[in-house]
Amino acid sequence: MTKNTVPTITLNNDVEIPLLELGTYRALGDACVRAVKFALNHGYAMIDTAQAYDNEGQVGEGWKASGRTRDDIFITTKIRNGNQGHKSTLRSFMTSLKNLQTNYVDLLLIHWPNIRDFDRTIATWQAMTELYQDGLCRSIGVSNFTIPLLEKLIKETGVVPMVNQVEFHPFLYQRELLKYCNQEDVQVEAYTPIARGKFFDHEGLQQIAKKHQKTAAQVMLAWSVQHNIIVIPKSVHEERILENSDIFFSLDSQDMKTLDNLKPQTRLITTPDAPPSW
Numbered sequence: 424m425t426k427n428t429v430p431t432i433t434l435n436n437d438v439e440i441p442l443l444e445l446g447t448y449r450a451l452g453d454a455c456v457r458a459v460k461f462a463l464n465h466g467y468a469m470i471d472t473a474q475a476y477d478n479e480g481q482v483g484e485g486w487k488a489s490g491r492t493r494d495d496i497f498i499t500t501k502i503r504n505g506n507q508g509h510k511s512t513l514r515s516f517m518t519s520l521k522n523l524q525t526n527y528v529d530l531l532l533i534h535w536p537n538i539r540d541f542d543r544t545i546a547t548w549q550a551m552t553e554l555y556q557d558g559l560c561r562s563i564g565v566s567n568f569t570i571p572l573l574e575k576l577i578k579e580t581g582v583v584p585m586v587n588q589v590e591f592h593p594f595l596y597q598r599e600l601l602k603y604c605n606q607e608d609v610q611v612e613a614y615t616p617i618a619r620g621k622f623f624d625h626e627g628l629q630q631i632a633k634k635h636q637k638t639a640a641q642v643m644l645a646w647s648v649q650h651n652i653i654v655i656p657k658s659v660h661e662e663r664i665l666e667n668s669d670i671f672f673s674l675d676s677q678d679m680k681t682l683d684n685l686k687p688q689t690r691l692i693t694t695p696d697a698p699p700s701w
Contacts, residue, residue: 428466430671432651434585435608438562440530441497442648443668444469446614446657451478458659459485463496466668471614471655472523473501473534474515479522487524498523501534501566502551504696507543512550516559531560532588535567535696545579552582564588564610569698570603577607588612588655590692593646593682594622601650612653615691617643617667627685631678637669644670646682 431439445462447455447470455478459470463486472482479500486496500523506515520526531551537544551563564586565576577583587604591597591613604611622628623639632642640656647654648670656667674682690701 434562434610436562436585441469442653444471444655446655447472447478447482448476448657450659454659455481456485460488461661462664463489463491469497471499474503474519475534479519483522483524493525497529499530500528501532502547504535507537507547509546509550512547527559529561531563533565536572536698538698548580570600572698584609586610586612588614590615592616592618593643593685594618595690613647614655616647616654616656619691627681641670645672645674649674
């Protein structure tokens with residue numbers, strides 16, 4: 424498998440980004456290094472990490488060990504909440520570059536909006552805009568932003584994010600958020616895209632999986648991709664990494680209608696950092 428098997432989509436600043444990304448949340452130590460190396464040698468071209476994951480160093484080791492050239496891969500990281508603010512964003516970002524063994528990242532995100540002090544989030548965004556203008560990140564975006572927070576960020580800064588990374592899967596089909604992001608040309612990325620495996624036994628999902636001779640996870644990932652959403656499945660297991668990349672097949676209109684209306688609709692990620700009306 425080569426990187427060419429993964430389709431790309433174009434962000435609002437004309438940067439091409441793959442529709443499949445390896446997630447590294449809770450991947451630590453040698454397991455993280457091996458997973459990144461394996462993924463990059465088996466069809467993946469994009470890796471997602473974050474300052475809060477405490478594994479940027481292992482991601483750096485992994486992509487180096489893969490033998491891929493830097494301009495051949497796509498690296499995403501995120502500003503930790505505790506590092507928000509103009510100066511601390513710039514300072515922590517330089518540490519991220521060192522840990523990742525690179526002189527730029529392809530996508531830099533605000534990990535969570537600071538709902539108690541949104542001015543700090545605005546300052547963070549302004550710092551990230553400077554980094555973007557200086558060529559230290561090829562694109563910038565946000566994570567876990569609701570429609571009101573996106574509207575506020577854009578209104579106060581005039582800079583539209585390239586990406587909004589959120590929890591998104593058939594059991595949390597955020598229709599209004601997706602519609603808004605599509606209207607504003609903000610690309611949606613899906614974390615927890617297979618809902619942590621909690622609904623693999625769902626009858627409707629299983630019927631579609633059997634129809635296409637795929638797994639429930641592959642069907643869920645294909646559903647997101649057919650909504651033009653980037654998926655970020657996470658795993659350190661080689662067989663799962665391979666399974667999660669075999670998702671570029673066509674679901675028909677009836678499949679999509681069924682998957683668009685699965686129950687229950689439930690959010691799996693809860694945190695004190697979550698914005699209101701979450």
